[in-house]
Amino acid sequence: MIEFDLLHPDPDDPSWLRPVPPAIALAQRLNPIEHEITERRQLSIELADVFKPFMALSAQATTPTHSITVLEGRDRINAALNLAAGQCQVEMLTVQPSNRRTERSLVQGLERDTTLIERGVRIRTLYQHTARYSPEKLAYVEQLSKGKVEYRTIDELVERLIICDETVAFIPTRDDQEVALELRHPGLVRYLIKVFEFMWGRSVPLSAGAPYETAADGITDIQHSIAKLLVEGHVDEAIARRLGMNVRTCRAHIAKLAAALGSGSRAQLGFLIAESGILKADQPTTGGERPS
Template sequence: MTASAPHPEHGAEELCAQGRALYERAVREGRIGAAEAEAAPCLVRLGLLQPTVADTRLLEPVAAAVALRELLRASAERVAAERRREARIAQSLEPLLRMARELPGAVPDGPAVVRVHSGLDRINQAITGAMADAIEECLAVQPHVTHTRTPPELHALAFDRDQALLDRGGRIRTLYQHTMRHAPSVQARYERLRGDVQARTLNEVTERLLVLDRTVAFIPASRDRSLALEVRQPAIVRYLATVFDRLWHLATPLHPLLPPRPSADGATPRQRAIARLLVEGHTDAAIADRLGMNVRTVRLHIAKLSAALGSVGRVQLGYLIGRSEILGGTDEAPPS
Protein backbone atom coordinates (compact mmCIF):
# COMPACT_ATOMS: atom_id res chain seq x y z
CA MET A 1 0.00 0.00 0.00
CA THR A 2 1.49 3.26 -1.11
CA ALA A 3 1.44 6.36 1.07
CA SER A 4 -1.16 8.92 0.04
CA ALA A 5 -0.06 12.29 -1.25
CA PRO A 6 -0.03 15.14 1.28
CA HIS A 7 -3.16 17.25 1.40
CA PRO A 8 -2.65 20.53 -0.53
CA GLU A 9 -3.14 23.86 1.24
CA HIS A 10 -6.31 25.68 0.20
CA GLY A 11 -9.07 27.92 1.52
CA ALA A 12 -11.49 26.81 4.23
CA GLU A 13 -14.44 26.89 1.81
CA GLU A 14 -12.70 25.12 -1.07
CA LEU A 15 -12.73 21.48 -2.19
CA CYS A 16 -9.47 20.16 -3.61
CA ALA A 17 -9.10 17.49 -6.29
CA GLN A 18 -7.90 15.01 -3.66
CA GLY A 19 -11.01 15.61 -1.57
CA ARG A 20 -13.28 15.33 -4.60
CA ALA A 21 -11.81 11.94 -5.51
CA LEU A 22 -12.15 10.67 -1.95
CA TYR A 23 -15.78 11.88 -1.74
CA GLU A 24 -16.63 10.08 -5.02
CA ARG A 25 -15.16 6.89 -3.59
CA ALA A 26 -17.20 7.28 -0.38
CA VAL A 27 -20.36 7.67 -2.49
CA ARG A 28 -19.54 4.53 -4.49
CA GLU A 29 -18.65 2.39 -1.47
CA GLY A 30 -21.13 3.93 0.98
CA ARG A 31 -18.50 4.70 3.63
CA ILE A 32 -14.77 5.06 4.24
CA GLY A 33 -12.55 4.77 7.27
CA ALA A 34 -11.92 7.85 9.42
CA ALA A 35 -8.18 7.28 9.03
CA GLU A 36 -8.51 7.48 5.24
CA ALA A 37 -10.52 10.73 5.52
CA GLU A 38 -7.55 12.38 7.24
CA ALA A 39 -5.95 12.53 3.78
CA ALA A 40 -8.61 15.14 2.82
CA PRO A 41 -9.73 17.03 5.97
CA CYS A 42 -11.66 19.50 3.79
CA LEU A 43 -14.44 16.88 3.39
CA VAL A 44 -15.26 16.92 7.10
CA ARG A 45 -14.82 20.68 7.28
CA LEU A 46 -17.34 21.17 4.48
CA GLY A 47 -19.78 18.70 6.02
CA LEU A 48 -19.52 16.21 3.15
CA LEU A 49 -18.57 13.35 5.51
CA GLN A 50 -20.05 12.47 8.87
CA PRO A 51 -19.54 9.57 11.36
CA THR A 52 -21.85 6.57 10.98
CA VAL A 53 -24.24 5.79 13.80
CA ALA A 54 -22.99 2.25 14.22
CA ASP A 55 -19.24 2.96 14.25
CA THR A 56 -17.54 6.36 14.64
CA ARG A 57 -14.41 4.94 13.04
CA LEU A 58 -16.33 4.96 9.76
CA LEU A 59 -17.56 8.02 7.83
CA GLU A 60 -20.46 8.12 5.41
CA PRO A 61 -21.04 10.69 2.65
CA VAL A 62 -23.56 13.51 3.09
CA ALA A 63 -25.54 14.62 0.04
CA ALA A 64 -23.88 17.66 -1.51
CA ALA A 65 -27.19 19.56 -1.51
CA VAL A 66 -27.58 19.01 2.25
CA ALA A 67 -23.98 20.07 2.94
CA LEU A 68 -24.44 23.19 0.80
CA ARG A 69 -27.63 24.14 2.63
CA GLU A 70 -25.89 23.84 5.99
CA LEU A 71 -22.90 25.89 4.81
CA LEU A 72 -25.13 28.67 3.48
CA ARG A 73 -27.16 28.70 6.69
CA ALA A 74 -23.99 29.11 8.74
CA SER A 75 -22.83 31.88 6.43
CA ALA A 76 -26.19 33.65 6.72
CA GLU A 77 -25.97 33.47 10.51
CA ARG A 78 -22.51 35.09 10.43
CA VAL A 79 -23.80 37.88 8.16
CA ALA A 80 -26.81 38.45 10.42
CA ALA A 81 -24.57 38.58 13.49
CA GLU A 82 -22.33 41.14 11.80
CA ARG A 83 -25.33 43.29 10.88
CA ARG A 84 -26.55 43.18 14.48
CA ARG A 85 -23.07 44.28 15.55
CA GLU A 86 -23.18 47.19 13.06
CA ALA A 87 -26.57 48.24 14.44
CA ARG A 88 -25.21 48.19 18.01
CA ILE A 89 -22.20 50.32 16.97
CA ALA A 90 -24.44 52.85 15.19
CA GLN A 91 -26.77 53.01 18.18
CA SER A 92 -23.91 53.58 20.63
CA LEU A 93 -22.41 56.39 18.53
CA GLU A 94 -25.70 58.10 17.66
CA PRO A 95 -25.53 60.52 20.65
CA LEU A 96 -22.08 61.66 19.51
CA LEU A 97 -23.22 62.09 15.91
CA ARG A 98 -26.25 64.07 17.03
CA MET A 99 -24.06 66.27 19.25
CA ALA A 100 -21.65 66.93 16.34
CA ARG A 101 -24.53 67.96 14.07
CA GLU A 102 -25.89 70.35 16.68
CA LEU A 103 -22.58 72.13 17.36
CA PRO A 104 -22.20 75.69 15.96
CA GLY A 105 -20.62 75.64 12.51
CA ALA A 106 -21.23 71.92 12.05
CA VAL A 107 -20.97 70.63 8.48
CA PRO A 108 -23.25 68.06 6.82
CA ASP A 109 -22.45 64.38 7.31
CA GLY A 110 -19.89 63.15 4.82
CA PRO A 111 -16.16 62.44 4.47
CA ALA A 112 -13.90 63.93 7.12
CA VAL A 113 -13.21 67.58 6.29
CA VAL A 114 -9.58 67.29 7.46
CA ARG A 115 -7.56 64.09 7.46
CA VAL A 116 -3.94 63.58 8.53
CA HIS A 117 -1.72 61.34 6.37
CA SER A 118 1.57 60.11 7.83
CA GLY A 119 4.52 58.95 5.73
CA LEU A 120 5.34 59.52 2.06
CA ASP A 121 3.64 56.29 0.97
CA ARG A 122 0.30 57.13 2.59
CA ILE A 123 0.49 60.75 1.45
CA ASN A 124 1.08 59.72 -2.15
CA GLN A 125 -1.67 57.11 -1.98
CA ALA A 126 -4.12 59.78 -0.84
CA ILE A 127 -2.99 62.23 -3.54
CA THR A 128 -3.12 59.54 -6.23
CA GLY A 129 -6.67 58.61 -5.19
CA ALA A 130 -7.82 62.23 -5.22
CA MET A 131 -6.11 62.86 -8.57
CA ALA A 132 -7.93 59.85 -10.06
CA ASP A 133 -11.26 61.47 -9.07
CA ALA A 134 -10.33 64.93 -10.42
CA ILE A 135 -11.71 65.90 -13.83
CA GLU A 136 -11.21 69.68 -14.14
CA GLU A 137 -7.96 71.09 -12.79
CA CYS A 138 -4.94 70.72 -10.56
CA LEU A 139 -3.37 73.82 -8.96
CA ALA A 140 0.05 73.18 -7.46
CA VAL A 141 2.75 75.13 -5.64
CA GLN A 142 6.13 73.39 -5.66
CA PRO A 143 8.73 75.27 -3.60
CA HIS A 144 12.40 74.43 -3.83
CA VAL A 145 13.36 72.65 -0.59
CA THR A 146 17.11 72.32 -0.11
CA HIS A 147 16.93 69.84 2.81
CA THR A 148 14.78 67.20 1.11
CA ARG A 149 15.16 65.19 -2.08
CA THR A 150 12.25 63.58 -3.88
CA PRO A 151 12.94 59.94 -4.89
CA PRO A 152 12.87 59.35 -8.69
CA GLU A 153 9.99 56.89 -8.38
CA LEU A 154 7.80 59.63 -6.85
CA HIS A 155 8.62 61.91 -9.80
CA ALA A 156 7.46 59.13 -12.13
CA LEU A 157 4.27 58.60 -10.09
CA ALA A 158 3.47 62.32 -10.14
CA PHE A 159 4.06 62.49 -13.90
CA ASP A 160 1.74 59.55 -14.60
CA ARG A 161 -1.15 60.90 -12.53
CA ASP A 162 -0.71 64.40 -14.00
CA GLN A 163 -0.76 63.07 -17.56
CA ALA A 164 -3.85 60.99 -16.73
CA LEU A 165 -5.67 64.17 -15.64
CA LEU A 166 -4.60 65.96 -18.81
CA ASP A 167 -5.80 63.02 -20.89
CA ARG A 168 -9.23 63.35 -19.24
CA GLY A 169 -9.42 66.95 -20.46
CA GLY A 170 -8.30 68.59 -17.23
CA ARG A 171 -5.75 71.37 -16.86
CA ILE A 172 -2.68 71.81 -14.65
CA ARG A 173 -1.25 75.08 -13.30
CA THR A 174 2.00 74.92 -11.27
CA LEU A 175 3.99 77.60 -9.45
CA TYR A 176 7.72 77.27 -8.80
CA GLN A 177 10.42 79.59 -7.51
CA HIS A 178 12.64 81.39 -10.01
CA THR A 179 15.54 79.16 -8.92
CA MET A 180 13.78 76.19 -10.53
CA ARG A 181 13.53 77.71 -14.01
CA HIS A 182 16.60 75.89 -15.28
CA ALA A 183 16.29 72.71 -13.19
CA PRO A 184 16.72 69.68 -15.51
CA SER A 185 13.87 67.78 -13.81
CA VAL A 186 11.45 70.68 -14.41
CA GLN A 187 12.54 71.16 -18.02
CA ALA A 188 12.19 67.42 -18.73
CA ARG A 189 8.76 67.36 -17.15
CA TYR A 190 7.30 70.01 -19.46
CA GLU A 191 8.97 68.54 -22.51
CA ARG A 192 7.01 65.32 -21.90
CA LEU A 193 3.62 66.46 -20.58
CA ARG A 194 0.91 66.80 -23.24
CA GLY A 195 -2.27 68.80 -22.75
CA ASP A 196 -3.42 72.03 -21.09
CA VAL A 197 -0.45 72.46 -18.76
CA GLN A 198 1.19 75.74 -17.72
CA ALA A 199 3.88 76.71 -15.21
CA ARG A 200 5.02 80.05 -13.79
CA THR A 201 7.64 81.20 -11.31
CA LEU A 202 8.02 83.71 -8.47
CA ASN A 203 10.88 84.72 -6.22
CA GLU A 204 8.95 83.42 -3.21
CA VAL A 205 6.06 80.98 -3.01
CA THR A 206 4.05 79.42 -0.23
CA GLU A 207 4.65 75.98 1.23
CA ARG A 208 3.71 73.06 -1.00
CA LEU A 209 0.05 73.18 -2.02
CA LEU A 210 -2.18 70.97 -4.16
CA VAL A 211 -5.79 71.93 -4.98
CA LEU A 212 -7.91 69.54 -7.06
CA ASP A 213 -11.13 70.67 -8.75
CA ARG A 214 -11.32 73.33 -6.00
CA THR A 215 -12.91 70.72 -3.74
CA VAL A 216 -9.92 69.09 -2.01
CA ALA A 217 -6.51 70.44 -1.01
CA PHE A 218 -3.30 68.91 0.33
CA ILE A 219 -0.87 70.92 2.46
CA PRO A 220 2.19 69.84 4.50
CA ALA A 221 1.75 69.41 8.25
CA SER A 222 5.45 69.09 9.14
CA ARG A 223 8.63 70.72 7.93
CA ASP A 224 10.09 67.46 6.63
CA ARG A 225 6.84 66.70 4.72
CA SER A 226 6.34 63.42 6.57
CA LEU A 227 2.84 64.61 7.54
CA ALA A 228 0.20 66.09 5.25
CA LEU A 229 -3.34 67.37 5.69
CA GLU A 230 -6.11 66.47 3.25
CA VAL A 231 -8.62 69.33 3.46
CA ARG A 232 -12.18 69.06 2.15
CA GLN A 233 -13.77 71.94 4.06
CA PRO A 234 -15.21 74.10 1.22
CA ALA A 235 -14.36 77.49 2.76
CA ILE A 236 -10.73 76.53 3.41
CA VAL A 237 -10.28 75.01 -0.05
CA ARG A 238 -11.77 78.14 -1.70
CA TYR A 239 -9.38 80.31 0.34
CA LEU A 240 -6.35 78.26 -0.74
CA ALA A 241 -7.46 78.35 -4.38
CA THR A 242 -7.86 82.15 -4.17
CA VAL A 243 -4.34 82.48 -2.74
CA PHE A 244 -3.05 80.43 -5.65
CA ASP A 245 -4.93 82.58 -8.19
CA ARG A 246 -3.43 85.78 -6.74
CA LEU A 247 0.10 84.37 -6.90
CA TRP A 248 -0.50 83.01 -10.40
CA HIS A 249 -1.36 86.46 -11.78
CA LEU A 250 1.85 87.88 -10.26
CA ALA A 251 4.09 85.13 -11.60
CA THR A 252 6.28 84.96 -14.69
CA PRO A 253 5.51 82.35 -17.37
CA LEU A 254 7.84 79.37 -17.48
CA HIS A 255 5.87 77.05 -19.75
CA PRO A 256 4.94 78.06 -22.38
CA LEU A 257 7.97 80.35 -22.19
CA LEU A 258 7.73 84.08 -22.98
CA PRO A 259 10.72 86.35 -23.83
CA PRO A 260 12.42 87.77 -20.68
CA ARG A 261 11.78 91.40 -19.78
CA PRO A 262 14.84 93.72 -19.91
CA SER A 263 16.27 95.25 -16.74
CA ALA A 264 16.48 99.05 -16.82
CA ASP A 265 18.77 99.54 -13.79
CA GLY A 266 21.39 96.90 -14.53
CA ALA A 267 20.46 94.71 -11.54
CA THR A 268 19.13 91.27 -12.25
CA PRO A 269 15.67 90.30 -10.94
CA ARG A 270 17.35 87.91 -8.50
CA GLN A 271 19.57 90.70 -7.16
CA ARG A 272 16.54 92.98 -6.75
CA ALA A 273 14.80 90.27 -4.71
CA ILE A 274 17.89 89.85 -2.52
CA ALA A 275 18.20 93.62 -2.13
CA ARG A 276 14.60 93.95 -0.97
CA LEU A 277 15.03 91.25 1.69
CA LEU A 278 18.40 92.67 2.72
CA VAL A 279 16.86 96.11 3.31
CA GLU A 280 14.14 94.45 5.40
CA GLY A 281 16.90 93.17 7.71
CA HIS A 282 16.97 89.46 6.86
CA THR A 283 20.15 87.46 7.36
CA ASP A 284 21.94 85.77 4.46
CA ALA A 285 20.62 82.38 5.62
CA ALA A 286 17.04 83.63 5.82
CA ILE A 287 17.28 85.19 2.35
CA ALA A 288 18.65 81.93 0.93
CA ASP A 289 15.83 79.94 2.52
CA ARG A 290 13.08 82.23 1.25
CA LEU A 291 14.44 82.39 -2.29
CA GLY A 292 15.38 78.71 -2.55
CA MET A 293 19.10 79.43 -2.97
CA ASN A 294 22.24 78.44 -1.11
CA VAL A 295 23.93 80.95 1.19
CA ARG A 296 27.09 81.14 -0.95
CA THR A 297 25.09 82.30 -3.99
CA VAL A 298 23.26 84.91 -1.91
CA ARG A 299 26.56 86.31 -0.61
CA LEU A 300 27.95 86.39 -4.16
CA HIS A 301 25.00 88.55 -5.30
CA ILE A 302 25.36 90.78 -2.24
CA ALA A 303 29.01 91.28 -3.12
CA LYS A 304 28.05 92.28 -6.67
CA LEU A 305 25.51 94.77 -5.32
CA SER A 306 28.13 96.19 -2.98
CA ALA A 307 30.60 96.60 -5.83
CA ALA A 308 28.00 98.20 -8.11
CA LEU A 309 26.90 100.72 -5.46
CA GLY A 310 30.34 101.35 -3.92
CA SER A 311 29.39 100.06 -0.46
CA VAL A 312 31.99 99.26 2.18
CA GLY A 313 29.66 97.66 4.72
CA ARG A 314 26.29 95.96 5.08
CA VAL A 315 24.61 98.94 6.77
CA GLN A 316 25.84 101.32 4.09
CA LEU A 317 24.73 98.84 1.41
CA GLY A 318 21.17 98.92 2.77
CA TYR A 319 21.23 102.72 2.75
CA LEU A 320 22.57 102.87 -0.83
CA ILE A 321 20.03 100.33 -2.03
CA GLY A 322 17.24 102.47 -0.58
CA ARG A 323 18.54 105.53 -2.47
CA SER A 324 19.02 103.66 -5.73
CA GLU A 325 16.41 102.61 -8.28
CA ILE A 326 16.98 98.91 -7.61
CA LEU A 327 13.85 98.45 -5.52
CA GLY A 328 11.75 100.35 -8.02
CA GLY A 329 11.86 97.45 -10.50
CA THR A 330 9.68 94.38 -10.26
CA ASP A 331 11.20 91.33 -8.59
CA GLU A 332 8.98 88.90 -10.43
CA ALA A 333 10.75 88.78 -13.77
CA PRO A 334 12.61 85.59 -14.55
CA PRO A 335 16.13 85.65 -13.11
CA SER A 336 19.07 86.27 -15.40
Protein backbone atom coordinates in the same frame (compact mmCIF):
# COMPACT_ATOMS: atom_id res chain seq x y z
CA MET B 1 -60.31 50.10 52.02
CA ILE B 2 -61.89 53.53 51.77
CA GLU B 3 -58.62 54.98 50.53
CA PHE B 4 -58.57 52.53 47.63
CA ASP B 5 -62.28 53.05 46.90
CA LEU B 6 -63.11 49.45 47.81
CA LEU B 7 -65.81 50.75 50.20
CA HIS B 8 -68.32 53.38 49.20
CA PRO B 9 -71.13 55.12 51.22
CA ASP B 10 -74.58 53.62 50.66
CA PRO B 11 -76.67 56.10 48.66
CA ASP B 12 -79.76 55.21 50.71
CA ASP B 13 -78.02 55.37 54.09
CA PRO B 14 -74.68 57.16 54.11
CA SER B 15 -73.93 55.79 57.56
CA TRP B 16 -73.38 52.45 55.92
CA LEU B 17 -70.51 51.50 53.62
CA ARG B 18 -71.07 49.20 50.72
CA PRO B 19 -68.32 47.14 49.09
CA VAL B 20 -67.25 48.08 45.56
CA PRO B 21 -66.10 45.40 43.12
CA PRO B 22 -62.30 45.55 42.86
CA ALA B 23 -62.38 45.84 39.04
CA ILE B 24 -64.54 48.92 39.27
CA ALA B 25 -62.45 50.42 42.05
CA LEU B 26 -59.25 49.78 40.06
CA ALA B 27 -60.73 51.34 36.92
CA GLN B 28 -61.74 54.42 38.89
CA ARG B 29 -58.20 54.75 40.24
CA LEU B 30 -56.55 54.16 36.86
CA ASN B 31 -58.74 56.43 34.73
CA PRO B 32 -57.17 59.76 35.84
CA ILE B 33 -53.68 58.27 35.59
CA GLU B 34 -54.30 56.98 32.06
CA HIS B 35 -55.82 60.32 31.11
CA GLU B 36 -52.70 62.11 32.36
CA ILE B 37 -50.49 59.65 30.48
CA THR B 38 -52.47 60.30 27.29
CA GLU B 39 -52.08 64.04 27.73
CA ARG B 40 -48.33 63.69 28.36
CA ARG B 41 -47.91 61.45 25.35
CA GLN B 42 -49.73 63.94 23.16
CA LEU B 43 -47.57 66.75 24.54
CA SER B 44 -44.40 64.76 23.77
CA ILE B 45 -45.58 64.21 20.17
CA GLU B 46 -46.30 67.91 19.75
CA LEU B 47 -42.89 68.86 21.17
CA ALA B 48 -41.15 66.39 18.87
CA ASP B 49 -42.94 67.91 15.86
CA VAL B 50 -41.93 71.43 16.94
CA PHE B 51 -38.27 70.48 17.44
CA LYS B 52 -37.98 68.25 14.37
CA PRO B 53 -36.65 70.92 11.94
CA PHE B 54 -34.18 72.17 14.55
CA MET B 55 -32.94 68.64 15.18
CA ALA B 56 -32.37 68.17 11.45
CA LEU B 57 -30.26 71.33 11.28
CA SER B 58 -28.31 70.28 14.34
CA ALA B 59 -27.65 66.85 12.88
CA GLN B 60 -26.28 68.41 9.69
CA ALA B 61 -24.05 70.77 11.65
CA THR B 62 -22.58 68.08 13.88
CA THR B 63 -22.19 65.29 11.34
CA PRO B 64 -18.45 64.60 10.91
CA THR B 65 -17.35 65.81 7.46
CA HIS B 66 -13.63 64.98 7.79
CA SER B 67 -12.92 68.50 6.54
CA ILE B 68 -9.36 68.34 7.93
CA THR B 69 -7.42 65.07 7.90
CA VAL B 70 -3.86 64.64 9.16
CA LEU B 71 -1.78 62.44 6.83
CA GLU B 72 1.38 60.95 8.35
CA GLY B 73 4.05 59.30 6.24
CA ARG B 74 4.87 59.70 2.56
CA ASP B 75 3.02 56.53 1.54
CA ARG B 76 -0.24 57.72 3.10
CA ILE B 77 0.23 61.22 1.66
CA ASN B 78 0.86 59.84 -1.83
CA ALA B 79 -2.13 57.51 -1.54
CA ALA B 80 -4.40 60.45 -0.66
CA LEU B 81 -2.94 62.52 -3.50
CA ASN B 82 -3.47 59.69 -5.97
CA LEU B 83 -7.07 59.28 -4.83
CA ALA B 84 -7.77 63.01 -5.19
CA ALA B 85 -6.06 63.09 -8.59
CA GLY B 86 -8.09 60.10 -9.70
CA GLN B 87 -11.29 61.99 -8.83
CA CYS B 88 -10.14 65.28 -10.37
CA GLN B 89 -12.12 66.15 -13.50
CA VAL B 90 -11.46 69.82 -14.33
CA GLU B 91 -8.28 71.40 -12.95
CA MET B 92 -5.36 70.80 -10.62
CA LEU B 93 -3.43 73.73 -9.13
CA THR B 94 0.02 73.13 -7.67
CA VAL B 95 2.67 75.24 -5.98
CA GLN B 96 6.10 73.60 -5.93
CA PRO B 97 8.92 75.44 -4.12
CA SER B 98 12.30 74.55 -5.56
CA ASN B 99 14.17 71.60 -4.12
CA ARG B 100 16.04 68.53 -5.33
CA ARG B 101 13.20 66.08 -5.80
CA THR B 102 14.14 62.43 -5.66
CA GLU B 103 13.87 60.26 -8.76
CA ARG B 104 11.04 58.31 -7.11
CA SER B 105 8.99 61.43 -6.39
CA LEU B 106 9.53 62.70 -9.95
CA VAL B 107 8.33 59.40 -11.40
CA GLN B 108 5.28 59.36 -9.11
CA GLY B 109 4.43 62.94 -10.05
CA LEU B 110 4.92 62.24 -13.76
CA GLU B 111 2.64 59.21 -13.65
CA ARG B 112 -0.05 61.13 -11.76
CA ASP B 113 0.08 64.19 -14.04
CA THR B 114 0.18 62.13 -17.23
CA THR B 115 -3.02 60.35 -16.21
CA LEU B 116 -4.67 63.70 -15.51
CA ILE B 117 -3.66 65.13 -18.88
CA GLU B 118 -4.92 62.07 -20.73
CA ARG B 119 -8.26 62.60 -18.99
CA GLY B 120 -8.38 66.22 -20.19
CA VAL B 121 -7.69 67.82 -16.81
CA ARG B 122 -6.00 71.22 -16.88
CA ILE B 123 -2.85 71.64 -14.75
CA ARG B 124 -1.36 74.94 -13.59
CA THR B 125 1.91 74.81 -11.66
CA LEU B 126 3.95 77.52 -9.96
CA TYR B 127 7.72 77.11 -9.50
CA GLN B 128 10.36 79.50 -8.27
CA HIS B 129 12.62 81.23 -10.81
CA THR B 130 15.43 78.82 -9.95
CA ALA B 131 13.44 76.01 -11.60
CA ARG B 132 14.43 77.54 -14.96
CA TYR B 133 17.96 76.28 -14.35
CA SER B 134 17.02 72.82 -13.07
CA PRO B 135 17.54 70.09 -15.73
CA GLU B 136 15.18 67.79 -13.80
CA LYS B 137 12.35 70.32 -13.73
CA LEU B 138 12.79 71.27 -17.38
CA ALA B 139 12.78 67.61 -18.43
CA TYR B 140 9.67 67.02 -16.35
CA VAL B 141 7.88 69.97 -17.96
CA GLU B 142 8.94 68.87 -21.44
CA GLN B 143 7.35 65.44 -20.99
CA LEU B 144 4.00 67.03 -20.14
CA SER B 145 4.12 69.89 -22.64
CA LYS B 146 1.55 68.36 -25.00
CA GLY B 147 -1.27 68.49 -22.48
CA LYS B 148 -3.43 71.29 -21.05
CA VAL B 149 -0.63 72.49 -18.79
CA GLU B 150 0.77 75.89 -17.83
CA TYR B 151 3.98 76.49 -15.92
CA ARG B 152 5.01 79.80 -14.40
CA THR B 153 7.74 80.95 -12.05
CA ILE B 154 7.93 83.57 -9.32
CA ASP B 155 10.78 84.69 -7.13
CA GLU B 156 9.45 83.51 -3.77
CA LEU B 157 7.06 80.73 -2.77
CA VAL B 158 6.27 80.05 0.86
CA GLU B 159 5.12 76.44 0.83
CA ARG B 160 3.90 73.53 -1.24
CA LEU B 161 0.20 73.41 -2.21
CA ILE B 162 -1.99 71.09 -4.31
CA ILE B 163 -5.68 71.77 -5.08
CA CYS B 164 -8.02 69.50 -7.04
CA ASP B 165 -11.27 70.76 -8.58
CA GLU B 166 -11.95 73.36 -5.87
CA THR B 167 -12.79 70.37 -3.67
CA VAL B 168 -9.69 69.24 -1.80
CA ALA B 169 -6.35 70.83 -0.98
CA PHE B 170 -3.11 69.43 0.45
CA ILE B 171 -0.56 71.39 2.45
CA PRO B 172 2.50 70.16 4.40
CA THR B 173 2.90 70.74 8.12
CA ARG B 174 6.60 69.87 8.45
CA ASP B 175 9.70 70.73 6.47
CA ASP B 176 10.55 67.05 5.96
CA GLN B 177 7.28 66.53 4.02
CA GLU B 178 6.36 63.59 6.27
CA VAL B 179 3.11 65.09 7.57
CA ALA B 180 0.44 66.87 5.52
CA LEU B 181 -3.11 68.12 5.91
CA GLU B 182 -5.92 67.10 3.59
CA LEU B 183 -8.43 69.97 3.55
CA ARG B 184 -11.98 69.49 2.31
CA HIS B 185 -13.68 72.42 4.01
CA PRO B 186 -15.13 74.55 1.15
CA GLY B 187 -14.18 77.83 2.83
CA LEU B 188 -10.55 76.79 3.34
CA VAL B 189 -10.22 75.46 -0.20
CA ARG B 190 -11.68 78.67 -1.68
CA TYR B 191 -9.27 80.75 0.38
CA LEU B 192 -6.26 78.73 -0.83
CA ILE B 193 -7.44 79.10 -4.44
CA LYS B 194 -7.46 82.87 -3.98
CA VAL B 195 -3.91 82.70 -2.61
CA PHE B 196 -2.85 80.67 -5.65
CA GLU B 197 -4.50 83.09 -8.09
CA PHE B 198 -2.80 86.02 -6.34
CA MET B 199 0.63 84.44 -6.90
CA TRP B 200 -0.28 83.26 -10.40
CA GLY B 201 -1.13 86.79 -11.46
CA ARG B 202 2.33 87.96 -10.39
CA SER B 203 4.28 85.12 -11.95
CA VAL B 204 6.10 84.76 -15.29
CA PRO B 205 5.39 82.06 -17.91
CA LEU B 206 8.19 79.53 -17.95
CA SER B 207 8.51 80.08 -21.70
CA ALA B 208 8.94 83.85 -21.35
CA GLY B 209 12.71 83.82 -20.90
CA ALA B 210 15.07 84.25 -18.00
CA PRO B 211 13.85 86.58 -15.24
CA TYR B 212 17.40 87.23 -14.05
CA GLU B 213 18.34 89.56 -16.88
CA THR B 214 19.79 92.91 -15.85
CA ALA B 215 17.26 95.74 -15.68
CA ALA B 216 17.89 99.36 -16.60
CA ASP B 217 19.18 100.17 -13.10
CA GLY B 218 21.85 97.46 -13.39
CA ILE B 219 20.11 95.18 -10.89
CA THR B 220 18.46 91.92 -11.84
CA ASP B 221 14.99 90.83 -10.88
CA ILE B 222 16.28 88.26 -8.41
CA GLN B 223 18.57 90.85 -6.85
CA HIS B 224 15.54 93.07 -6.24
CA SER B 225 13.98 90.15 -4.37
CA ILE B 226 17.16 89.62 -2.37
CA ALA B 227 17.35 93.33 -1.58
CA LYS B 228 13.81 93.28 -0.20
CA LEU B 229 14.62 90.33 2.07
CA LEU B 230 17.91 91.91 3.18
CA VAL B 231 16.11 95.08 4.26
CA GLU B 232 13.60 92.93 6.16
CA GLY B 233 16.54 91.54 8.17
CA HIS B 234 16.81 87.99 6.81
CA VAL B 235 20.18 86.22 6.91
CA ASP B 236 21.74 84.61 3.83
CA GLU B 237 20.51 81.09 4.66
CA ALA B 238 16.90 82.26 5.11
CA ILE B 239 17.01 84.27 1.86
CA ALA B 240 18.40 81.31 -0.07
CA ARG B 241 15.72 79.01 1.34
CA ARG B 242 12.88 81.40 0.54
CA LEU B 243 14.10 81.99 -3.02
CA GLY B 244 14.84 78.33 -3.73
CA MET B 245 18.60 78.59 -4.28
CA ASN B 246 21.69 77.41 -2.46
CA VAL B 247 23.50 79.75 -0.08
CA ARG B 248 26.56 80.11 -2.35
CA THR B 249 24.41 81.35 -5.24
CA CYS B 250 22.56 83.68 -2.92
CA ARG B 251 25.81 85.22 -1.65
CA ALA B 252 27.04 85.64 -5.23
CA HIS B 253 23.91 87.66 -6.02
CA ILE B 254 24.38 89.71 -2.84
CA ALA B 255 27.96 90.47 -3.92
CA LYS B 256 26.75 91.60 -7.37
CA LEU B 257 24.05 93.73 -5.73
CA ALA B 258 26.66 95.33 -3.48
CA ALA B 259 28.90 96.04 -6.48
CA ALA B 260 26.00 97.57 -8.43
CA LEU B 261 25.19 99.91 -5.53
CA GLY B 262 28.82 100.64 -4.64
CA SER B 263 28.62 99.10 -1.17
CA GLY B 264 31.73 98.21 0.78
CA SER B 265 30.05 96.43 3.69
CA ARG B 266 26.88 94.58 4.64
CA ALA B 267 25.69 97.42 6.86
CA GLN B 268 26.30 99.97 4.11
CA LEU B 269 24.48 97.72 1.63
CA GLY B 270 21.25 97.92 3.64
CA PHE B 271 21.55 101.71 3.79
CA LEU B 272 22.24 101.99 0.05
CA ILE B 273 19.28 99.74 -0.78
CA ALA B 274 17.00 102.02 1.21
CA GLU B 275 18.54 105.16 -0.32
CA SER B 276 18.46 103.85 -3.89
CA GLY B 277 14.68 103.66 -4.01
CA ILE B 278 14.73 100.31 -5.82
CA LEU B 279 12.13 98.93 -3.40
CA LYS B 280 9.69 101.84 -3.57
CA ALA B 281 7.62 100.24 -6.33
CA ASP B 282 7.18 96.84 -7.88
CA GLN B 283 9.85 96.24 -10.44
CA PRO B 284 8.77 95.31 -14.00
CA THR B 285 9.21 91.68 -14.82
CA THR B 286 11.88 91.17 -17.44
CA GLY B 287 11.68 88.53 -20.11
CA GLY B 288 7.91 88.89 -20.47
CA GLU B 289 5.01 91.07 -19.61
CA ARG B 290 3.66 90.73 -16.07
CA PRO B 291 0.15 89.28 -16.17
CA SER B 292 -2.60 91.57 -14.98
